[in-house]
Amino acid sequence: MKVTLTVWRQAGPAAQGRFETYELDEVSEDMSFLELFDVLNERLIAKGEEPVAFDHDCREGICGSCSMMIDGRPHGPELGTATCQLHMRKFADGAKITVEPWRAGAFPLVRDLVVDRSAFDRIVESGGYITAPTGSAPDGNLILIPKAVADSAMDAAACIGCGACVAACPNSAANLFTAAKVMHLNLLPQGQPERWERVTNMVDTMEQFFGSCTNHGECEAACPKEISIDFIALMNRDYIKAQFKQRRLASQRG
Numbered sequence: 551m552k553v554t555l556t557v558w559r560q561a562g563p564a565a566q567g568r569f570e571t572y573e574l575d576e577v578s579e580d581m582s583f584l585e586l587f588d589v590l591n592e593r594l595i596a597k598g599e600e601p602v603a604f605d606h607d608c609r610e611g612i613c614g615s616c617s618m619m620i621d622g623r624p625h626g627p628e629l630g631t632a633t634c635q636l637h638m639r640k641f642a643d644g645a646k647i648t649v650e651p652w653r654a655g656a657f658p659l660v661r662d663l664v665v666d667r668s669a670f671d672r673i674v675e676s677g678g679y680i681t682a683p684t685g686s687a688p689d690g691n692l693i694l695i696p697k698a699v700a701d702s703a704m705d706a707a708a709c710i711g712c713g714a715c716v717a718a719c720p721n722s723a724a725n726l727f728t729a730a731k732v733m734h735l736n737l738l739p740q741g742q743p744e745r746w747e748r749v750t751n752m753v754d755t756m757e758q759f760f761g762s763c764t765n766h767g768e769c770e771a772a773c774p775k776e777i778s779i780d781f782i783a784l785m786n787r788d789y790i791k792a793q794f795k796q797r798r799l800a801s802q803r804g
């Protein structure tokens with residue numbers, strides 16, 4: 551098949567960006583979208599031109615690094631699919647495809663399609679972990695967890711931190727990402743000792759970098775792991791409860 555790619559090129563954060571158009575023929579419909587970029591880059595290198603910079607690591611939908619806006623949609627046209635798992639057969643022969651980096655103030659552009667998503671790391675650093683010494687892995691049957699709770703925690707833990715939720719949101723809010731990272735711990739018994747501190751710190755850190763959620767729901771539609779916005783409601787409930795709990799704890803401390 552043949553495709554025409556229009557790709558955002560920008561040599562660095564301060565450089566002037568522009569769209570460049572590339573015609574590619576003999577594209578296999580079994581190629582992934584990243585393999586299409588591999589082919590493009592081989593051709594650019596052979597011509598002595600700069601290859602297109604893009605992030606990738608696992609190419610299995612696990613690491614969340616293959617972040618691209620494809621025809622105005624994070625990760626492209628297929629629902630529940632990361633860019634690395636999107637195949638060219640999803641596009642028509644002769645398709646004209648526009649590819650851009652994530653556009654969000656909290657994700658400054660590094661080069662071409664690569665953005666700096668370290669604002670996500672700041673959120674996780676502020677509470678996305680358990681500090682209690684847990685020893686070696688216990689027998690799975692020693693801590694009984696209702697199946698519905700375990701399933702829900704696993705659904706939240708599916709977040710790969712790609713940033714599609716932020717890129718899709720008109721407010722550049724990171725509530726879906728933060729909710730997933732808070733709730734996969736707050737739902738489980740192991741997450742209870744730091745539950746209120748965790749949600750307070752992670753939401754407060756999120757608000758330093760990202761916009762506010764106004765319930766558009768674009769994040770859920772764009773998420774390659776189809777994480778539900780119900781987790782945002784659960785996080786908000788925990789955040790509000792935490793404010794009362796913190797006040798009570800503070801008054802008890804005198």
Ligand code: FES
Pocket residue numbers: 605606607608609610611612613614615616632633634635710
């Ligand atoms: S390269 Fe890892 S999720 Fe796509």
